[in-house]
Amino acid sequence: MRIELDINGAVRELEVEPRTTLLDCLRDQLALTGAHAGCEHGVCGACTVLFDGVAVRSCLMFAVQAQGSAVTTIEGVTPGPGELSVIQDTFCETHGMQCGYCTPAMVLVAHALLADNPEPTRAEIVDAISGNICRCTGYAQIVEAIALAAERMRGANRPKDARK
Amino acid sequence: MSQAPSHHRYVSADRRVREDRRFVVGKGKFVADMALPNTKHVALVTCPHAAARIVSIDASRALKMPGVHYVLEGRELAAATLPLMTGLDTPNVPRRPLAFEVARYSGEWVAAVVADSRALAEDAAEEIDVQYEALPFVLDAEKALEPASPLVHEAHGSNVLLDKNFVWGDVEKDFAASPRKLSLRVKWGRSSTVPIETFGVVANWDPWRDMLDVYASIQMPRYADQIGLALKIPVTSVRVHHDVDVGGSYGVKRGIKHTVLAGYLSRRLGFPVRLIEDRLENMRGGDAHGPERLFDVDVAFDDAGIVRSMKMRALENVGAYAGRSPFQLGKPIGAIVGPYKIKSVQYRAIAVVTNKTTQDAVRGFGQGPTNLALERCMDEVAHVLGLDPIEIRRRNMIRHDEFPYLIPSGTTYDSGDYHIVIDKVVADSGYENLKAERDRLRAQGKLAGIGVAACLEPSGGNATFEALLNPAITTSTFMDSCRINVDGMGFITATMHTTSSGQGHETLLATVIGEVLQVDPDIIRVTRPDSLNSLPSGTPVGSRMAIMLGGAAFHAAEKLRTKFTTIAAHDLGIPLERAVYAQGNVHDRNAPAHKRTWAELVQIAYRNYHRMPAGMQPGLAVEHIYQVPTGGTLPTADGRVQMYPCFSFEFHLLLISIDPDLGRPEIVSYRLGHDCGTQISPKIVRGMTIGGIAHGIGAALYEEFAYNDDGQLIAQTFMDYLLPSSHEVPAIEIFDHETPSPYTVLGQKGTGESGYLGAPAAIANAINDALRPLGISTNTLPIKVSKLGDMIAQAREKIKAKKDTE
Numbered sequence: 001m002r003i004e005l006d007i008n009g010a011v012r013e014l015e016v017e018p019r020t021t022l023l024d025c026l027r028d029q030l031a032l033t034g035a036h037a038g039c040e041h042g043v044c045g046a047c048t049v050l051f052d053g054v055a056v057r058s059c060l061m062f063a064v065q066a067q068g069s070a071v072t073t074i075e076g077v078t079p080g081p082g083e084l085s086v087i088q089d090t091f092c093e094t095h096g097m098q099c100g101y102c103t104p105a106m107v108l109v110a111h112a113l114l115a116d117n118p119e120p121t122r123a124e125i126v127d128a129i130s131g132n133i134c135r136c137t138g139y140a141q142i143v144e145a146i147a148l149a150a151e152r153m154r155g156a157n158r159p160k161d162a163r164k
Numbered sequence: 165m166s167q168a169p170s171h172h173r174y175v176s177a178d179r180r181v182r183e184d185r186r187f188v189v190g191k192g193k194f195v196a197d198m199a200l201p202n203t204k205h206v207a208l209v210t211c212p213h214a215a216a217r218i219v220s221i222d223a224s225r226a227l228k229m230p231g232v233h234y235v236l237e238g239r240e241l242a243a244a245t246l247p248l249m250t251g252l253d254t255p256n257v258p259r260r261p262l263a264f265e266v267a268r269y270s271g272e273w274v275a276a277v278v279a280d281s282r283a284l285a286e287d288a289a290e291e292i293d294v295q296y297e298a299l300p301f302v303l304d305a306e307k308a309l310e311p312a313s314p315l316v317h318e319a320h321g322s323n324v325l326l327d328k329n330f331v332w333g334d335v336e337k338d339f340a341a342s343p344r345k346l347s348l349r350v351k352w353g354r355s356s357t358v359p360i361e362t363f364g365v366v367a368n369w370d371p372w373r374d375m376l377d378v379y380a381s382i383q384m385p386r387y388a389d390q391i392g393l394a395l396k397i398p399v400t401s402v403r404v405h406h407d408v409d410v411g412g413s414y415g416v417k418r419g420i421k422h423t424v425l426a427g428y429l430s431r432r433l434g435f436p437v438r439l440i441e442d443r444l445e446n447m448r449g450g451d452a453h454g455p456e457r458l459f460d461v462d463v464a465f466d467d468a469g470i471v472r473s474m475k476m477r478a479l480e481n482v483g484a485y486a487g488r489s490p491f492q493l494g495k496p497i498g499a500i501v502g503p504y505k506i507k508s509v510q511y512r513a514i515a516v517v518t519n520k521t522t523q524d525a526v527r528g529f530g531q532g533p534t535n536l537a538l539e540r541c542m543d544e545v546a547h548v549l550g551l552d553p554i555e556i557r558r559r560n561m562i563r564h565d566e567f568p569y570l571i572p573s574g575t576t577y578d579s580g581d582y583h584i585v586i587d588k589v590v591a592d593s594g595y596e597n598l599k600a601e602r603d604r605l606r607a608q609g610k611l612a613g614i615g616v617a618a619c620l621e622p623s624g625g626n627a628t629f630e631a632l633l634n635p636a637i638t639t640s641t642f643m644d645s646c647r648i649n650v651d652g653m654g655f656i657t658a659t660m661h662t663t664s665s666g667q668g669h670e671t672l673l674a675t676v677i678g679e680v681l682q683v684d685p686d687i688i689r690v691t692r693p694d695s696l697n698s699l700p701s702g703t704p705v706g707s708r709m710a711i712m713l714g715g716a717a718f719h720a721a722e723k724l725r726t727k728f729t730t731i732a733a734h735d736l737g738i739p740l741e742r743a744v745y746a747q748g749n750v751h752d753r754n755a756p757a758h759k760r761t762w763a764e765l766v767q768i769a770y771r772n773y774h775r776m777p778a779g780m781q782p783g784l785a786v787e788h789i790y791q792v793p794t795g796g797t798l799p800t801a802d803g804r805v806q807m808y809p810c811f812s813f814e815f816h817l818l819l820i821s822i823d824p825d826l827g828r829p830e831i832v833s834y835r836l837g838h839d840c841g842t843q844i845s846p847k848i849v850r851g852m853t854i855g856g857i858a859h860g861i862g863a864a865l866y867e868e869f870a871y872n873d874d875g876q877l878i879a880q881t882f883m884d885y886l887l888p889s890s891h892e893v894p895a896i897e898i899f900d901h902e903t904p905s906p907y908t909v910l911g912q913k914g915t916g917e918s919g920y921l922g923a924p925a926a927i928a929n930a931i932n933d934a935l936r937p938l939g940i941s942t943n944t945l946p947i948k949v950s951k952l953g954d955m956i957a958q959a960r961e962k963i964k965a966k967k968d969t970e
Contacts, residue, residue, distance in 0.1 A: 019283070033197045034190020036411070038360040039443045043882035046360050074190035088188035092180055095847035098855065099666030100187025101361045101411030107188055126890045133882075135360055135412050136666050137851050138858035138919075139890040 003067050007032070008076030016063045023047045025063035026073060034074035034104040038133070045132030048105035049073050055105075055112045055131075074104035077111050086156070087111055087149040096145035098136030105132050110146045118154055122147065174678045174685050175844050175910055181668045182686070192409040195364040195381045196440050203366065204233055206426065206439040207285035209275040209292050210449055211267035214303070214519040214875025215314070216296035218265060221275055226288040231280035234433055235292060236425075238262035238274065245428060248420055249390050250486045252326060253636050256319040257517065259485035261425035266299070268316055268484035269519050270876050271448025273421075278429055278437060301519035301875050305458060305481035308516040316484055316517040325482065326490045326515040328633060330497070330803045332572035333508025338473035342464030346548060350540050351944040352533035352924075354456035354481070355867040356526050357859055358887065359665070361411025363419040363450055364440035367426040371434065376427050378404045383413040383665050384420060385703045388695040394424040395431070402427075404695035410665035414527040414859065415705070416452040417665065418487065447880040453869050454526035455492055456481040459537035469549050469556040474501070475510040476537065480530075482515050482523050489523035490515035492530030494629025495706075498575045498807030499531065499620045502538045503582050504560040509572050513633070519875050527859060528621075528917045529706065532924060535619040539925035540943055543616070543932065553616045553929070554595065554817075558583060561618070568906075574804025575622075576794070577811045578905045578913075582618065585815050585837035588899040594835060598819050601832065602933075611822040611937070611956065612832075615930025618815045619922040621840070622808035623914020625706030626795040632805055642792040644712035645699035646720040648677060650784035654766040656681070657689040658720075660713060661698035667916060668848045669709055675844055676714050676910070680721035682747040699789055707914025708792075710844055711810060711905075716790035718909040723786040731768055732760040734777040793907040810905045810913035812840040814853075816926035822934050824960070827953025829865060829931065831894040839901040841913035850898060853918040858893045860923020866892070868946050938963065 005012050007030060016025055023040075026032040026049070038046030040059045047059040050072035077085050084092065087110045097103040106129060113120060113128040120128070125146045126139070134142060186192055211218075223235035238260065247258035263272050274294055279285035300314035307313055308323040316323055339345065365380040378391065382404070392399035410417055422439050430437040441450050462475040478496075482489040493513035500509055546556040562569045564581040571577065589595075598614055605612035630637045647659040658673050670690040678685030702708060725745050732750030733743035742753045751759035760768075768775045769784045776782060792809060799805035815837035822829045836853065843849045866886040870879045879885040904911025924945055931952070932941045938959040942951070 017283075027196070031199075032190075033194075036194070036361065037196065037440075038362075039882045041443065041881055041883065044360050044887075078189045084185070084188060091188045092184040095181050095184060095668075095851055097184060097187055097666075098668070098848075098851055099359070099361070099412040100183065100192045100409060101194065101359070103187045103192075104190035122895075130889045130891050133360060133887050133889060134855075135358065135414070135859070135887070136855045138854035138856075138893045138896070140854045140893075140896060141847070141851050143890070 001064065003064055005063070005066055006070045008072055018062065018064055020063045021059055022061040022063045022066050023058035026058060032073045032075050036101055036104065045105050046102050048108050048132060050108055050112055053112060053115060055109045074108060077108065086152050087114065090149040090152065091145040094141045094145040094148060096137065096142040102132060102134045106134065106142055110149060113146065114150055114153060118150060120150055172679060173682070174675050176842060176846060178846055179675070181671045181845065181847060182674065183668055183670055193407065194361060194409050194411050195366060195379055198366045198379045200366060200368055200436040203436040203438050204278050204280060205282040205285050206429065206437060207277050207282060207289045208273045208445055208449065209277065209289045209294060211263060211270060211272045211274050211296065213267065213296055213298045214270050214301035215299040216267050217299060218263060218267060218274060219295040219297050222293040223275070225291040226277060229288050229291065231284040232277065232288045234278040234429065236262065236276045236429060238264035241425070241428060245394050245424060246396060248394055248424065251488050251491050251630060252486055252634050254320060254325055254486055257317045257325065257486055259487070261421040269521050271521060272484065273449050276425055276429065278433065303518050303520060303871055303875055305479050305516050305518060308518050316519060323516045324514065325486050325517055326493065326513060326633060329512045330573070331510045332804065335473050335475060335508045335510045338508045339464040342466060342472050344465050344467065345462060346541065346544055347462045348541050348544055349943060350459040350461065350537045352455055352457045352536055353945045354453055354869045355863045355946065356452055356454035356869070357414035357416055358885070359412030359414065359417065362441035362443060362446040363417055363422055365419055365423045365426045366436055366438045367423065367430045368436035369430040374401045376402050376430065378402065378423060378427065379408050380404070380419060380423055381408065381410045381417055382419060382663055383410060383415065383417040383703055385705060387420070390420050391423055391427055395427055400696065402695065406661065406663050406692035406694060406698065408663055410663050413665035415525040415529065418452070418524040421451060444880060447885065448521060448877050451487060451522040451524055453483060453521045453523045455523065455530055455533050457533040461537050461541050463541050463545060465545050467549065469545055469551050469559055471504060471506050471545060471560055473508045474506050477512045478514065480515045481518050481520065483520040484517060485522045487522055487524040491629055491633060492525065494633045495529040495622065496531050496534035497573045497629060497632065498622045499811065500573050501571050502535065503562060503618050503620055503813060505562055507572065520871060521869065521877065525705065528921050531622065531917065532863070532921045535921050536925045536928060536945065539617040539619065540928060543929045554586065554590065557616065557618050558586060574800065575807050578809060578907050579903045580811060580813050580839065581901065581903045582813055585813055585839050585901045588901060589815055589817050589835050589837040595817070598817065598833065602819055605821050609824065611824050611934040613820050613930040613932065613934030615818045615820060615926040615933060616816065617922045617926035617929060619925065621707055621812040621814065621914060621917050621921050623707035623812055624711045624792050624809040625702055625708030626792040626806065626808050627706060628799065628805045628807050632799045632803060638798060640796050640798050642702055642795055643700050643789050644702055644716045645787065645789040646673065646713065646716040647699060647785065647787040648720045648724050650724065650766060652766065652770040654763055655689065656683070656687065657691060658717065659691050659693055661693065661701035662703040664704060667704055667709060668845060669704070669713060671845055671848070672710060672714055673717050676717040677721045680718055680725060699787060704916065706808065707916040710912045710914055711908050712790060712792060714844060714912055715909050716788050719790060720786050720788035723788060724784065727784060727786065728765050730777055730780065731765055735760055735768060735775050809907045810841065812913040812915060812918060814838050814918055814922045816922045818926055818930055820927065820930040820934055822952065824956050827949050827956050829952065834894050834896045835899065836896060836919065837899045837901065838918060839903050840915040840918060841905045841908065842902055842911035844910065844912055849915045852915050853898060854896050856917060856919025857896055857923045858888050859920045861892060861927065862888045863945060864924040864927035865946055865948065
C-alpha cells in the first residue's frame with residue numbers, strides 16, 4: 001500500500017507491504033542503514049529510532065503505523081557531512097562503543113533523554129539506556145558519554161559565569 | 165587510569181579511537197548494509213527434533229511460489245562440496261552446512277530457500293514438507309559417555325571425540341606428601357557471547373572471472389582457505405573483503421557453514437546470495453554456543469594453604485559436531501595453574517558429542533571455565549583452613565622476582581607483579597571497608613558475600629594446543645603482518661589483513677606506526693586489502709592483536725625508518741651510524757643542520773634513483789610478517805609446550821548482596837586490578853575490560869542455552885536468554901598496573917578477554933560466601949535468580965524446621 005512518511009524532516013512517499021516493519025522499510029527502501037536489526041523481537045534496542053521524539057523499536061512497528069508521525073533516525077541527528085552532534089562527539093571522546101552496532105541507537109536514546117532532562121543523574125542515564133543492549137562495553141563509557149554531553153550542552157551558549 | 169610513560173608520545177596516551185566517528189553517525193559498513201544489485205535472500209528450514217532421519221523433503225509447493233528461486237537440500241550440497249574443516253582427526257564426524265540423511269540437533273539446518281526477499285524466503289520455508297523419523301538422542305555429556313547411550317554419529321563408533329590425559333610432574337607423590345586434600349565438582353553452563361549483530365554473509369560468484377566475492381561478519385582464521393577447500397575451488401578464486409565492519413564477535417563469528425552454503429548457491433544460481441541469520445536461526449542453528457564444561461578437581465595442599473598439586477578432569481559437551489570447540493580444552497593448558505606455584509598437575513580433557521547445537525570458539529577459548537574451577541578450589545582451600553581468601557592467594561602466587569616462570573605444562577610466563585596489583589586493589593582499607601559493608605548488609609537481613617578471583621589472560625595466540633591435542637597437526641607458525649607505503653607525495657598508508665569487530669585495530673596500527681615514525685597517527689591512512697591482496701594474518705583471536713598486529717606494525721615502521729635513514733646517510737655522505745632520524749627528518753649527529761627532510765627523502769626514493777644507495781629498491785614500501793614471540797616449537801613427547809607469549813593478570817574483588825526472599829543478587833561494588841603490560845590505547849583497554857566483566861556477569865548469573873528433556877532449546881530468544889543490561893552491570897573501579905612484557909615490542913600484553921576470564925569465578929565465590937551462613941553452596945553456573953531463590957528457601961525451611969524441633 002501507498003504511504004507517506006515524515007522521515008528526518010522530509011516527507012517521503014512509498015509503496016510498502018502492510019507487513020513490512022518500519023525497520024525494514026527504513027533500511028531496504030530508504031537506505032537509512034543506521035538502524036540495525038539485532039533481535040527483531042523488541043529486546044535489544046539496536047533498531048531504535050525516535051518517533052515524535054520518543055525512542056521506539058522500529059522492529060516492533062509496521063511502516064504503515066508510522067504515517068502521521070515524525071520519525072528521526074541517526075541520519076537525522078547528524079548535523080552534516082563530517083560533522084557530529086555534541087552527543088555523537090562525546091561518544092567519541094569517551095569511546096562509548098566498540099563494534100559500533102548498538103551505537104546509533106544509544107546515541108538516539110541519549111538525544112531523547114537529554115531533550116527531556118538536561119541534567120540527568122547517573123541513575124537516570126543508566127535507566128534511559130537500560131532498554132538497549134551493548135555486548136561490548138559494559139556500558140560505563142556510554143554512561144560517561146551521555147553525562148559529558150549533558151554537561152557540554154548545559155554549558156553551551158550560556159554566559160561563562162552561569163556555567164556550573 | 166595510568167599515565168602515559170614519558171618515553172612514549174602516542175602509545176599509552178589518552179587519544180580518541182578513529183573508528184568511532186563512522187559508528188556514531190550510523191555509517192559503519194556492516195554486512196547487512198551491503199546492497200549488491202540483484203541479490204537474492206536465504207531462509208532456512210530447520211529440524212524440529214533433537215535427532216532425526218530425514219526421510220523426504222518435498223519442496224514442490226515452495227518452488228511454485230512467486231519470487232522463489234531455489235530450494236537446496238543437504239544431499240545436493242554434500243555431493244558438490246567437501247565437509248567443513250575441523251581440528252581433530254575425526255573423519256566419521258563430518259560437519260556440513262545442511263544436514264545430510266540425519267539431523268543431529270533441534271534447529272539444525274535441513275534445507276535452504278532462495279527468494280527475492282527474506283520475507284518471501286521465510287514464507288516459502290514454511291511450505292516445505294520434510295518427513296522425519298525421530299531418533300534416540302543424548303543431551304548430557306556424562307550420559308553420552310555411557311556405552312548404552314545413543315550414538316550421535318554412528319559411524320564414529322562412540323560419542324568421544326577427544327580423551328587425552330596429561331601428567332606434568334610427580335602428581336601422585338605430591339598428593340601422597342600433602343597433609344590435606346579437597347575435591348570439588350564445578351560446572352560451567354552453556355552460554356556464549358551472543359553479539360547483537362547476528363552472523364551474515366553475502367557471496368557473489370562471477371563466472372567470467374572465476375571469482376567468489378565474500379562479504380561477511382566474520383572473525384575466522386584461514387577463512388578463505390576453508391571456503392576454497394569446501395567448495396573445491398582454488399583459494400585464488402575466493403576474495404574475502406576485510407573492510408566489512410563486524411557487529412561484535414568475541415570469538416563466535418565463525419560462519420563457515422553459512423559461507424559455504426551461500427557461496428555454493430551463488431555459484432549454482434548465478435546471482436549474489438545473502439544469508440543473514442535472524443535471531444532464532446542464530447541461537448538455534450548458528451553453531452555459536454560456548455563451552456558447557458564439567459570439572460572434577462582434586463587439590464593437595466598443606467596446613468599453610470600451599471597448593472602443591474592438582475588433578476583436573478574436564479568433560480566438554482561440544483554439541484553435535486566438532487568445530488574448533490574441542491580445542492577449547494587445550495588452550496587452558498598454557499595457564500593450567502593460573503597465577504599459582506602448583507608444582508604438578510594431572511589434566512584429563514574429554515570432549516563428547518551430544519544432540520545439542522554445535523559450539524565454536526568463544527572469548528577466552530575455554531580459559532574462563534578453567535579459571536572458574538581453579539578459583540573455586542582456592543576459595544574452598546581457604547575456607548577449610550579458616551584462612552582469608554586473599555591471603556591464601558598471596559601465599560600461592562608466583563612472586564615478581566620469579567619471572568620468567570616455567571609452569572609444569574611447559575609454558576613460561578613472561579612477567580607479572582601479582583602481589584602489587586592486589587595491594588593496589590585492597591589499598592586505602594578497600595578490603596576492610598568491604599568486609600564492614602558485608603557485615604552491615606548481613607545485619608540488615610541480606611545475604612551478602614565478598615568474591616575474590618585472580619587469573620591470567622594468556623595472550624598472543626600461539627595456538628600450539630592444536631598440535632598438543634592432535635599430533636597430526638604440526639603448526640608452530642602463528643603470524644601477523646603489516647605493510648607500510650609512503651607514497652610519492654609523502655603520505656603514509658598502512659595495511660592490516662583481517663576484519664575487526666570493535667577492537668580498534670585501525671587505531672592500534674596508526675598509534676604504533678606513529679610512535680615509531682614520530683608522526684601524528686591521525687595522518688596515517690589505514691586500509692584493509694581483500695584476502696587476495698593480503699599478507700598472512702591470524703585474525704583477532706587469542707587476545708593477540710596488540711601483540712601481533714602491533715608487533716608487525718612496529719617492525720615494519722622500523723624498517724621504513726631504517727630505509728629513510730640509509731637514503732639520507734648516503735645522500736648526506738655520512739656513515740649510517742651518524743644519521744639520526746627525528747620526526748621524519750634525518751640529520752648528521754655531528755652537524756644537526758646538515759639534514760634531509762621527509763619531503764626530500766621521498767623525492768630521492770621516488771624520483772632521484774641516481775641519489776639512492778647502490779642496490780636499494782626505489783620507493784618507500786616495506787612489509788613485515790611477524791611470528792609470535794616465544795613461538796616456534798612443537799610439544800614434547802610428554803605433552804609440554806610453550807603456549808602464548810604473554811600473560812596478563814587480573815584480580816577481582818566484589819561485594820554481592822542477595823535478597824533472601826527473592827534470591828535476587830545485586831553487585832554492590834566491583835573492583836578490578838588489571839595488568840596487561842603497556843596499554844597502547846587506554847580507552848580501548850578500559851572498554852574491553854569492563855565489557856569483559858559484563859560478559860562474565862552474564863555467564864555467571866543470567867545466560868544459558870537451556871534445553872528441555874526433549875532436546876529443545878528453550879532459551880532461544882532474548883526473552884529467555886537474558887543479556888545483562890545497564891542495570892545489571894555495576895560501576896566498576898579499575899586499578900591499573902603495568903608490568904611490561906619482555907617479549908613484545910612495546911611491553912604490551914593482550915586484553916581482548918580481560919574481565920571475562922575472572923568475573924564468573926569472582927561472582928561464584930561471592931555468592932558462595934553469601935550462602936555460607938545458610939550452610940549451602942553452589943558450583944554450577946549460571947546461578948540464576950530462580951535457582952538461587954529456591955536454594956535459599958529450602959535452606960531456610962530446613963533451618964527453621966531444625967529450630968522448631970529443638
